[in-house]
Amino acid sequence: xxxxxxxxxxxxxxxxxxxxxxxxxxxxxxxxxxxxxxxxxxxxxxxxxxxxxxxxxxxxxxxxxxxxxxxxxxxxxxxxxxxxxxxxxxxxxxxxxxxxxxxxxxxxxxxxxxxxxxxxxxxxxxxxxxxxxxxxxxxxxxxxxxxxxxxxxxxxxxxxxxxxxxxxxxxxxxxxxxxxxxxxxxxxxxxxxxxxxxxxxxxxxxxxxxxxxxxxxxxxxxxxxxxxxxxxxxxxxxxxxxxxxxxxxxxxxxxxxxxxxxxxxxxxxxxxxxxxxxxxxxxxxxxxxxxxxxxxxxxxxxxxxxxxxxxxxxxxxxxxxxxxxxxxxxxxxxxxxxxxx
Amino acid sequence: xxxxxxxxxxxxxxxxxxxxxxxxxxxxxxxxxxxxxxxxxxxxxxxxxxxxxxxxxxxxxxxxxxxxxxxxxxxxxxxxxxxxxxxxxxxxxxxxxxxxxxxxxxxxxxxxxxxxxxxxxxxxxxxxxxxxxxxxxxxxxxxxxxxxxxxxxxxxxxxxxxxxxxxxxxxxxxxxxxxxxxxxxxxxxxxxxxxxxxxxxxxxxxxxxxxxxxxxxxxxxxxxxxxxxxxxxxxxxxxxxxxxxxxxxxxxxxxxxxxxxxxxxxxxxxxxxxxxxxxxxxxxxxxxxxxxxxxxxxxxxxxxxxxxxxxxxxxxxxxxxxxxxxxxxxxxxxxxxxxxx
DNA sequence: ACTGTTTCCGGCAACGTTTCCGGTAACGTT
DNA sequence: AACGTTACCGGAAACGTTGCCGGAAACAGT
Numbered sequence: 036x037x038x039x040x041x042x043x044x045x046x047x048x049x050x051x052x053x054x055x056x057x058x059x060x061x062x063x064x065x066x067x068x069x070x071x072x073x074x075x076x077x078x079x080x081x082x083x084x085x086x087x088x089x090x091x092x093x094x095x096x097x098x099x100x101x102x103x104x105x106x107x108x109x110x111x112x113x114x115x116x117x118x119x120x121x122x123x124x125x126x127x128x129x130x131x132x133x134x135x136x137x138x139x140x141x142x143x144x145x146x147x148x149x150x151x152x153x154x155x156x157x158x159x160x161x162x163x164x165x166x167x168x169x170x171x172x173x174x175x176x177x178x179x180x181x182x183x184x185x186x187x188x189x190x191x192x193x194x195x196x197x198x199x200x201x202x203x204x205x206x207x208x209x210x211x212x213x214x215x216x217x218x219x220x221x222x223x224x225x226x227x228x229x230x231x232x233x234x235x236x237x238x239x240x241x242x243x244x245x246x247x248x249x250x251x252x253x254x255x256x257x258x259x260x261x262x263x264x265x266x267x268x269x270x271x272x273x274x275x276x277x278x279x280x281x282x283x284x285x286x287x288x289x290x291x292x293x294x295x296x297x298x299x300x301x302x303x304x305x306x307x308x309x310x311x312x313x314x315x316x317x318x319x320x321x322x323x324x325x326x327x328x329x330x331x332x333x334x335x336x337x338x339x340x341x342x343x344x345x346x347x348x349x350x351x352x353x354x355x356x357x358x359x360x361x362x363x364x365x366x367x368x369x370x371x372x373x374x375x376x
Numbered sequence: 377x378x379x380x381x382x383x384x385x386x387x388x389x390x391x392x393x394x395x396x397x398x399x400x401x402x403x404x405x406x407x408x409x410x411x412x413x414x415x416x417x418x419x420x421x422x423x424x425x426x427x428x429x430x431x432x433x434x435x436x437x438x439x440x441x442x443x444x445x446x447x448x449x450x451x452x453x454x455x456x457x458x459x460x461x462x463x464x465x466x467x468x469x470x471x472x473x474x475x476x477x478x479x480x481x482x483x484x485x486x487x488x489x490x491x492x493x494x495x496x497x498x499x500x501x502x503x504x505x506x507x508x509x510x511x512x513x514x515x516x517x518x519x520x521x522x523x524x525x526x527x528x529x530x531x532x533x534x535x536x537x538x539x540x541x542x543x544x545x546x547x548x549x550x551x552x553x554x555x556x557x558x559x560x561x562x563x564x565x566x567x568x569x570x571x572x573x574x575x576x577x578x579x580x581x582x583x584x585x586x587x588x589x590x591x592x593x594x595x596x597x598x599x600x601x602x603x604x605x606x607x608x609x610x611x612x613x614x615x616x617x618x619x620x621x622x623x624x625x626x627x628x629x630x631x632x633x634x635x636x637x638x639x640x641x642x643x644x645x646x647x648x649x650x651x652x653x654x655x656x657x658x659x660x661x662x663x664x665x666x667x668x669x670x671x672x673x674x675x676x677x678x679x680x681x682x683x684x685x686x687x688x689x690x691x692x693x694x695x696x697x698x699x700x701x702x703x704x705x706x707x708x709x710x711x712x713x714x715x716x717x
Numbered sequence: 718a719c720t721g722t723t724t725c726c727g728g729c730a731a732c733g734t735t736t737c738c739g740g741t742a743a744c745g746t747t
Numbered sequence: 748a749a750c751g752t753t754a755c756c757g758g759a760a761a762c763g764t765t766g767c768c769g770g771a772a773a774c775a776g777t
Contacts, residue, residue: 040492040519042733053757058735068755083515088493089439090733092430093762109455109658118450121476130490133474135462149471151381152429174424178381291662317450321632323664383763394727399765409725431763434732 041082050074061086092154101129101344102155104146106138106163106187106260110288111316112333113161116185119337120159127345129156138163138260144171150180157181157344162189164226164260181347181354185340188230195343197336197359201231204329204363205238206245208311209283211327211365213246215372217281217309221254221272223265223293225285232259235285235313254279258289265292273300273308280308281371287312287319290326294370310370324369331363382423391415402427433495442470442685443496445487447479447504447528447601451629452657453674454502457526460678461500468686470497479504479601485512491521498522498685503530505567505601522688522695526681529571536684538677538700542572545670545704546579547586549652550624552668552706554587556713558622558650562595562613564606564634566626573600576626576654595620599630606633614641614649621649622712628653628660631667635711651711665710672704 043057050057052071059067060075078084092098101124105113121131132155136143143163148171150158158175160182169192176182176194183195212220222239225232236255243250256268265284269292272279282297284290290312297308304310304324312319312328319326339359347354384398391398393412400408401416419425433439442465446454462472473496477484484504489512491499499516501523510533517523517535524536553561563580566573577596584591597609606625610633613620623638625631631653638649645651645665653660653669660667680700688695 044733054734055736055758056756059756062735064736066755071755083519085489085493085519087434087495087733089430089433089495090762091735093428093434093764094733094735096762098430108449109452109459111450114449114455118476130473130494131475132471134472135459148426152426153471154428154430178424178426291659295662318659318662321636321659322662385763395764396728396766397726400726403765405766407725412725428763431732432765434734434762435764435766437732 041084046078098154098156099129100132100155102150102158103131103133104136105161106136108135112314115333116337119334120341123338123341136163140165147171147175151175157348159183159340159344161186183340183344185336193356195357197340199331199361199363201234202238205235206242207365208329209239209242212281212309215374219279220281221279223258223284223289224255226259239283265289266296269293269296283311285313287314287316304370305372309372327368327371328366329363330366332361382425387419439495439497440470441496442472443491443499444472444474445477446502447477449476453655456674457678460675461682464679464682477504481506488512488516492516498689500524500681500685502527524681524685526677534697536698538681540672540702540704542575543579546576547583548706549670550580550583553622553650556715560620561622562620564599564625564630565596567600580624606630607637610634610637624652626654628655628657645711646713650713668709668712669707670704671707673702
């Protein structure tokens with residue numbers, strides 16, 4: 036930004052008042068004459084004055100910026116929660132600064148540094164799939180940076196967290212597969228160090244157990260959110276003589292990879308293999324057949340995370356970490372068999 | 377950010393040097409003794425010192441932040457160009473601040489104000505579909521804010537622009553429909569005030585003309601990027617006695633709406649109706665049938681936009697607006713009929 | 718011993734705000 | 748007439764950097 040921008044100084048001089056008065060007028064403080072205030076506001080408008088927030092931030096020791104870091108945003112999930120975040124953040128007078136770590140721990144560290152250097156007032160964070168030590172995050176927290184976690188939750192970190200009821204969601208999904216006649220159900224799983232992976236796995240396991248299904252550990256494939264792995268592992272499953280007749284995927288992108296693989300093998304969904312995803316990315320409705328999926332309230336996750344963070348920022352003294360668990364619902368489409376009876 | 381962070385002052389005192397020296401060490405200036413530099417760097421590391429960039433920005437009159445504003449990022453297009461932007465921006469030492477206008481002119485204005493208030497060094501901008509006056513943008517430019525435009529381009533604005541060869545892309549697409557035997561080709565069009573809409577429309581029209589097709593203006597439906605409209609208009613087309621046998625959509629989200637509508641009417645793609653999209657959002661490969669589409673180099677668009685912007689920021693004196701037009705390629709999948717012969 | 722040059726460092730003024738601490742004038746109250 | 752109160756305003760110090768300018772010391776060349 037090259038061209039000199041007008042400052043409160045310019046306004047003050049032109050109106051023969053002090054900069055204090057101008058400042059008072061601009062952020063409508065009480066101690067000011069309505070007339071002078073109007074004059075200042077008019078001139079400010081006429082000059083198209085835009086306050087220099089970086090100066091204000093320095094002085095106030097507060098940037099009114101909320102940082103958001105997500106592993107990626109080419110799939111629909113994260114953009115949608117960011118939508119929710121922006122909604123409540125903007126309403127509360129905060130700007131939102133989005134960064135993506137591209138599932139890389141190094142970039143995550145680097146971005147985190149940039150965030151604290153930029154003195155964001157708080158951070159909403161979904162860690163990388165490869166984030167396995169948390170020193171950088173703890174260090175930032177110790178510096179006083181409020182962080183709320185979502186989606187990629189990990190027990191080792193403390194702070195507010197918003198998550199969904201992964202266990203029940205998974206349980207219901209697998210139960211539905213069982214009730215529609217599936218007998219060998221495989222799981223394309225997420226990373227086990229995250230609750231998102233562990234809880235969905237446990238829901239899967241417990242649903243099998245509840246229906247007296249034998250446990251076959253070779254049926255859980257750890258795709259761990261890495262692109263392309265679901266496709267490979269699905270192929271492995273299809274090549275087995277005791278091929279499964281259903282797949283429960285840890286999320287929709289994983290499910291869609293599986294779907295493509297299944298169809299490439301000339302198998303039909305759901306007759307040969309039933310398929311359930313998790314997340315309900317919008318385009319899970321576009322694929323053929325439309326994907327049965329465990330829907331989470333994506334938008335609400337973002338809103339809630341922002342609310343918790345803002346509360347922590349504004350009233351830090353009475354802050355205690357809060358863990359919020361939102362409900363999921365199973366949306367049945369055509370990638371699973373119809374319920375008989 | 378509550379807890380007091382260490383400053384160069386703390387380092388200076390503890391080491392009995394001046395803050396100037398600390399500053400020199402930190403941004404490795406030449407005039408400094410390697411030993412003192414090492415001592416400072418060590419202590420900085422030990423204290424986990426993170427420079428206060430807002431102070432530095434104020435002093436340097438430069439934030440090293442590039443703003444990006446897009447109408448939305450729940451579809452894959454914009455996230456992907458942002459990826460390209462971040463790549464070159466980060467490599468050049470810039471942070472990226474992303475905002476979305478949600479296709480609302482008011483939000484666009486508001487966000488733009490926030491951007492100039494935050495004193496971003498430059499802006500990469502795709503305007504809203506409802507942006508029809510440009511005063512706010514021109515005002516920002518007059519203040520010295522470098523802006524490069526992409527995707528949503530408009531003749532009334534000047535500045536660097538990166539776009540794709542919409543005309544040729546559209547022409548080739550429609551020509552392909554003709555060559556595969558389609559005889560009544562409709563166009564689900566974009567807004568005509570944007571070159572993206574106008575050029576694709578012209579490509580469509582000229583392709584028809586080049587093959588001596590009669591012009592039927594009732595076959596171009598102005599969907600203008602508004603959600604749901606493509607579906608409605610496709611239904612109108614399908615209800616006509618002289619139903620078209622092909623649709624050329626202004627972009628992929630529009631195409632997918634049309635696809636759903638067609639299938640709901642029990643018609644087959646491409647036999648009853650062939651369909652071509654534009655943009656190649658990744659999930660256009662997931663739908664059934666996979667979408668024939670005009671592919672644009674999305675990633676490259678972002679990279680190029682960032683390069684142009686950074687050049688303008690760093691060497692403003694020798695700046696002249698640059699308009700870059702990237703090539704598209706037609707990727708043929710199964711939503712169009714096979715080429716005979 | 719003198720100048721000139723190099724190497725390193727400190728002082729200090731900015732950058733544009735906010736905000737505390739007063740101060741003055743006008744007014745009402747005793 | 749003296750005082751307290753109110754309403755408004757100005758001065759000035761911060762916030763944490765950067766970067767110019769100058770200065771001291773050390774060293775080289777005459």
